[in-house]
Amino acid sequence: MSNVEKILLESKDELESIEVPCELETRLKGALESKTFAKRRSRMTGRIAVAIIVFMLIGYHFDTLAYYGKKLLGYNDVMNGTLKELNELGKGQAIGKSCSFKNGVIVTLDGIMLDENHLIAFYTVSAPKGNVDDTVPTVSLRGLLGECTPRGGQGLMNDGGTLMKNMQSFESPKFFEKTLHMDFRIWGDGKAEQNQITFKIDRQEAMGHTxxxxxxxxxxxxxxxxxxxxxxxxxxxxxxxxxxxxxxxxxxxxxxxxxxxxxxxxxxxxxxxxxxxxxxxxxxxxxxxxxxxxxxxxxxxxxxxxxxxxxxxxxxxDVNEVFNIIGGNEVQKLNVKGQEIIINKLLESNGNTFVSITTQEGTVLTRVYLDTDGEQLELSRTTDDKYEKLNDGRILHTRTLEFAGTGTDCKLDIRRMTYSKExxxxxxxxxx
Incomplete structure (x- = not known):
């Protein structure tokens, strides 16, 4: 099966679901009435013209066909419910510009949606070799005064690995911005190749605020x-x-x-x-x-x-508090910033000191040392993680802190701690 046939089969359902816009007939009729035609035309010439148009729309530009009746195609599985509804209403601006890379990858900026909160770019990455997941470019957007901060994005690849539909959000450009540049960069063999698509914002297609x-x-x-x-x-x-x-x-x-x-x-x-x-x-x-x-x-x-x-x-x-540790298997409870830290035991083995503690889930000693005999021992690692869910819904987290070194008169030196409250x-x- 050829690539063209495969693409047409993959998108058969989407093409069949397309509805011709109500205003299309009026526009075409007006355009035809304003033209004069020669009285004699060869039927073969007409057939060739139709074939060329079909090939241009489907065979060559199928992946870049962005809007049909102001509707963005191929992005239903990428959009959330709100964006789908806006798309059905034809809210957005068609761009339809492409750039190509030396490895055969083609990137097409199909369209954008713009309002006061952000600009959402919809672009297609086409990789004929079937490795689109390895050739997805990094994307940036810039205007007259620099880059628009990226917010987040997502994409969806087809089964053959030849096509990926992507959606990327950026901060909304300043009100005076008219021309934007979207830069695409692909890495390969330790080198980066960069291409650019430049487009103008149609403020009439932008949406305001509610x-x-x-x-x-x-x-x-x-x-x-x-x-x-x-x-x-x-x-x-x-x-x-x-x-x-x-x-x-x-x-x-x-x-x-x-x-x-x-x-x-x-x-x-x-x-x-x-x-x-x-x-x-x-x-x-x-x-x-x-x-x-x-x-x-x-x-x-x-x-x-x-x-x-x-x-x-x-x-x-920030905590910056030091607590004496009794040692051995004796359980000890500490109150740190209103959070309970239970020291279950303190043991020494193979030149290291092990301190077992229990806290609520989400409580983490992000910077902690063990002070012993005038020395400050670094935390080597945390092991033996165990979780226990209580009847009241709380989850306790028990783990062991391992410090490199041993000594007497041990003190837990807590500098910083993360915790959450409901x-x-x-x-x-x-x-x-």
Whole structure:
């Protein structure tokens, strides 16, 4: 079976499902009426013309056929439910530009979706040799003032390994950006080959926002005061932004050696009492403090109420405390930042010291030493991990800390520790 036949068979169902847009007949009729034709034409000439058109649309450009009646094709298994609905409505901008590489790989930017939250690029990678998973390029997007920060993406490969449909999200370009450059880079034999597709943004095809409002409310979580600053809902996504520590709080914690480093936050968004699917969470620390951004699916068309609920908050904390260890098989309980650490036993073997501890799942001693006889022993490794689920749903984690060296008068020197806490705190978000 030839490659063309194989491609046509793989996409038979999709072609059969295509519906001709209602406005297509009017456009074609108007175009035909505006043209004059010679009275005599050879039937063979007409057949050749039709054959050429069919070959161009299906045989050669099939993989790059992006929109048919303003509908992006071939991405149903890559899109989520919201993007599928927008695609069915024809929301997006067709690009249809390609670039090729020396190894035969062809990359086609089929189209984009753009709103105030982000730009989503849909592109196809074609590898005739059947090794598309080994030749997927790295992708970047840049405009007049530099690169647009990538948010995330995913792709799906066909069974033959010759084709991959990809979806990549970037931060939304600035309002004044008109021309963008998408760079594709493929590595091979220790060298990189780079190609570029340049396209213009059609702002008329872009989507705006459905809700844009300041929140101005906060939730206390352990030491952190989580401030919710804004919500921006667009047809593709809902984004909540806020601050965990401002510049002054960050500086004070740094001076007092009581720093806080957020790891994860489970923040649930409810619209009209129904949970909106979470899509991602990000946190950044700079001179402006510790900022966070939570991403969710798009909101329903009619929003009567919005609620944010904090379910869990996890962070790495400075501890800088030293605890005496009794030793032997005697069980000892420590209270560290409100977290219970159980020392089950302390043993020595083959010139190493082993300390068995139990904590709740998610509690990790991220920087710990064993002080003994005036020396500070480094943690070599952690072994013998065991988990036990209790009747109340909590999970205990037991493991053994191995330190290189032995001695008497042992002390556990905990510098930093990560732990999480569960919460049930919520705030209302303005919907107007």
């Amino acid at each position: 809700l844009k409002a300041a929140i101005g409310k906060s939730i206390k979580a352990d030491k952190a005061n989580i401030r919710f600053e804004s919500i921006l809902a667009t047809p593709t996504q809902t984004v909540i932004k806020g601050t965990i520590q401002n510049t002054l709080e960050l500086a004070i914690d740094d001076m007092t050696k009581q720093r806080l480093r957020p790891n994860a936050m489970e923040l649930r968004l409810y619209a009209n009492g129904k949970e909106v699917q979470a899509q991602g969470y990000g946190v950044s620390t700079n001179l402006d403090g510790i900022k966070f951004q939570c991403e969710y699916d798009a909101l329903p068309q009619e929003v009567k109420s919005l609620e944010l609920k904090l379910a869990r908050f996890s962070a790495d904390h 919460y049930d705190k919520s705030i209302d978000v303005p919907v107007k």
